Amino acid sequence: MNVRIRLSAMMFLQYLMFAVWFVPLAAYLTNREVEGWMKAMIISSMPLGCLISPIICMIADRHFAGQKVLMVLNVACAVLFFIGAQVSAPGLLFFVLLIAMFCYMPTWNLTNAIAMTNSPSEKFPQIRVFGSIGWVASGVFSLAAIKWFGAKVFDGTALPLYCGAATAVVAALLNLTLPNTPPPAKGRPASIVDALGLRSLGLLKDLNFAAFMILSMLVMIPFTMYFSLGSDFFQSKGYELITARMNWGQFAEMFLMLLVPISLARLGVKWTVAIGLAGLVLRYVAFYAGGICDLPTLYYGAILMHGVIFGFFFVGGQVYVDKKAPSEIRAQAQGLIGLMIYGIGWLTGNFFNVKLIDMYTTLNDSGEKVYDWDTIWIVTTVISAVLLAAFLFLFRDDVAQGRLAVGAGRNPDSGLMAAAAVARESDENQ
Secondary structure, rough: OHHHHHHHHHHHHHHHHEEEEEEEEHHHHHHHOOOOOHHHHHHHOHHHHHHHHHHHHHHOOOOOOHHHHHHHHHHHHHHHHHHHOOOOOOHHHHHHHHHHHHHHOOHHHHHHHHHHHOOOOHHHHHHHHHHHHHHHHHHHHHHHHHHHHOOOOEEEEOOOHHHHHHHHHHHHHHOOOOOOOOOOOOOOOOHHHHHHHHHHHHHHOOOHHHHHHHHHHHHHHHHHHHHHHHHHHHOOOOOOOOHHHHHHHHHHHHHHHHHHHHHHHHHHHHHHHHHHHHHHHHHHHHHHHHOOOOHHHHHHOOOOOOOHHHHHHHHHHHHHHHHHEEEEEEEHHHHHHHHHHHHHHHHHHHHHHHHHHHEEEEOOOOOOOEOHHHHHHHHHHHHHHHHHHHHHOOOOOOHHHHHHHHHHHHOOOOHHHHHHHHHHHHHHOO
8 A cells, every 4th residue: 555655646746747837838938928939849848758758768668777767857857847947048948848858758658667567457547547636736736836935926937847846856755765666678679660659650551540540640730729828828818827727627537537438338439539529629619609709617618628638539549549459569559649649740739829829919009919819719620620520531430349348448547548648658568
């Protein structure tokens, strides 16, 4: 029980340290007058970190104990977040956060590996759920930070980065107490091709699978408008405590995910994923209607829709890939979809949406920025609806529902699989 408590605390702190600064990052950059290409680069530090993460984990898992690597990476994150909070030049901030994400993103792999090595596999979901709780807690943490530091505003300032640094220090100290986790693949040959899942490219010969992968990558374009840049919208509308507000979506996610295995078993992949895509459309309809009808309460509906989107689309897709790929390249297939979604797709979405916002932003007579959010939400809604229609038309459910039910049951915490999609490639392959 003592080990489980430490492993749960490890997950809690690891996701708290990221969410507390990443959620309000776009608003912070706007306040620093960082716009355009550079803004897109800075908020893309996370997906860029995803691209290199499998390679770093592949090397670490063959030479060093997991808890020691995790501690070193967290110490590095603490230093880099602290430096980032004091940096004023956008180019230097990008460089600092990029190096920080090179250090942070592998920790999703490592925490999963440490937890699964030192606890029964059936207990892993109960440990991993504390990662999502940590993400939700970042909102509460932001409220506490305002009181501790005596600041009137938290989001849109450098305080979140300081809080991330402090959390990373606590996490590193906790890592010293974790059970020893020897490198599971010590002595095995290292292959970047395997780490990135590139041997699974042969699966793209199946047109149905190829359509699924391409559409999943394109879905990141509308998805990142909210996930990466949502704080910009709420700040422009005069909202405070943005981190706390937006984390309601992760709170809803913890409960809505319980429906995903049921949906996979009864409806199959196609309709499970379609529900997630429909949730994406409804999110942006809610944002648009909230502005046109002057009903801000609809914004909260859009926030709560995160659980539907993240669970039904992302998790449903991960289960499909898991069942579609042959067992010998199953882990690599997960690495491939992680690379396409969290790497290429996320990067594309960030740059596209920063440009879209810039196109519909003007200056008033006082020199203040005026955002045409109604038009922005129309564009994002149309893109989401087109992708939903394309998915329904192009994709066929070619995996038996019985197999999906088994897969969903194998990991009852399926709602949390998506958050560690890239990590799974390392966990299962090494």
